[in-house]
Amino acid sequence: MKTFKTKSVILRGTNYKEISKKSLGLYNEIRRQTKRRPYVRSAYFKKDKIFLSLFWTHLYNKNYWDQMRRMKFFGCAVELIKDSRFEPTSKENPNKPTEILHRFAGTTKDND
Numbered sequence: 454m455k456t457f458k459t460k461s462v463i464l465r466g467t468n469y470k471e472i473s474k475k476s477l478g479l480y481n482e483i484r485r486q487t488k489r490r491p492y493v494r495s496a497y498f499k500k501d502k503i504f505l506s507l508f509w510t511h512l513y514n515k516n517y518w519d520q521m522r523r524m525k526f527f528g529c530a531v532e533l534i535k536d537s538r539f540e541p542t543s544k545e546n547p548n549k550p551t552e553i554l555h556r557f558a559g560t561t562k563d564n565d
Contacts, residue, residue, distance in 0.1 A: 454558050455540075456559050457533055457536070457537035457538075457559040458559065458561075459532045461561060461562060463529065464476055464527065466525075469521055472525055473520075479527055480509070483505060491504070492504045496537060508527075512524070529559065
């Protein structure tokens with residue numbers, strides 16, 4: 454499987470407040486670009502829109518440590534979705550058979 458190398462680094466911070474402030478700042482930059490639901494356009498899906506609000510509702514269902522871990526990679530994940538042309542691994546959602554889940558593989562600038 455090919456992995457996409459992002460130019461972004463992991464968001465640095467010592468506690469939840471610092472990391473959430475930085476990741477929400479990145480999200481707000483994307484949110485200011487549209488009057489409706491925030492999205493990024495994906496290179497792999499022929500510039501189709503990928504809506505980001507689903508990520509935040511999914512994130513807040515996780516526990517504290519998992520939220521911090523996922524927010525650290527938010528900038529890298531957005532860049533991965535926007536710029537990667539490598540084929541993701543796809544599988545059917547076990548909870549909703551009408552949905553297909555795509556997982557892109559990538560590394561950060563620091564090879565994380």
